[in-house]
Amino acid sequence: MDAFGERLGEPETVVRDEKGDHPWNYAAWRCGGNAVVVGQCADNGSYMTFEQALIWVGPHPVDEPFPTGEQFALRLEC
Known part of the structure; x- marks a missing residue:
């Protein structure tokens, strides 16, 4: 993530979501x-x-605000 920060600056948001069935x-x-x-x-x-x-x-x-970690986890798969 540091490499992205060097090119793009500080992230607009950092989400640390440890709740729910899909913490992400x-x-x-x-x-x-x-x-x-x-x-x-x-x-x-x-x-x-x-x-x-x-x-x-x-x-x-x-x-549009960024989603919570759980919302994002449900949208994306690796």
Whole structure:
């Protein structure tokens, strides 16, 4: 995530969601009408060195807030 921060600045939001059936953590940057999201993959039980990360780039309206971690986890699959 540090590499993204070097290029894009501080993330607009960092979500640490440990509640619910699908806890999911992510950082997101808004770039005009698009978003860049870096988060956990489906196996999110720990943060081991070799775990996969999810990188999502797609449309996200400027006036729409970012979803909670649980909402995002339900939308995305690795």
